[in-house]
Amino acid sequence: MAIIATRIDGRLIHGQVANLWTTKLNISRIMVVDNEVVNNAIEKSGLKLATPAGVKLSVLTVDKAAENILAGKYDSQRLLIVARKPDRFLGLVERGVSIPELNVGNMSQTAETRAVTRSINVVEKDIADFDALAAKGVNLIAQMVPGDSPKAFMPLLDKVR
Template sequence: MTIIANRIDGRLIHGQVANLWTTKLGISRIMVIDDEVAENPIEKSGLKLATPAGVKLSVLPVAKAAENILAGKYDSQRLLIVARKPDRFLRLLEAGVALDSLNVGNMSQTPETHSITRSINVVDQDIQVFHQLAEKGVKLTAQMVPNDPVEDFMKLLK
């Protein structure tokens, strides 16, 4: 199985993910990992509509995603994993899925968040999870679109 990229994006699948990232990386399957979204038929329908033609879509709870990845279900595919929050990736890692890197994209602003960049807003729990991911060897980067420069996310977090 080839996990080509992992991305945090509060919007999940939208123009940047659907067009720019999938094209640039030659993605054959987008996997959205989120327990709540996986149980929401309306949100799943919207994600299906946003997925580019010729790209497969999986919308799974984190535990099922880990199970499928570890069982080799996607071994012949080029996989982009997308989630809204970093804790989903920490759970994947703790389930035994190897994650080399994680691109932190858009995390929307709410009254509870504080800004890291113009488009990345976090709560204290997110910061703790980012540190745990980094301690486990995951390289954290910030890059909105493929043509933007890659930034070291942990340096931005400080």
């Protein structure tokens, strides 16, 4: 399997993803999975600019991402999948993509969210999606940067239920 890492990050590609994670994991392709970003030319341009030199970028819907992964399209590459919300990863798993571990990195605060950590904020739907991912055997961790120790995410989430 070509999937080296998966990460939830509301900022998608930015300094931590572009420099720290990509370098540490020797990533050759970043895949952004988001049904809205696919149709937003301005946001896609920004993602292209933020992608490090020498690293390929795919911006795909959940359906297309699952189809390409399951067809082995990225088997010779080192793939980092990034999405804003857990529902994108739940969609991949429901379509048959194996995701053994998901790093919950950054989910921005809004008026509707509850803080799980300083950088992870959730709404009820996110909690339900995380529960569904965990029920499907995905190990959920919280780790902001590679130098941080990963923490089990579900016990952190339990504190805001």
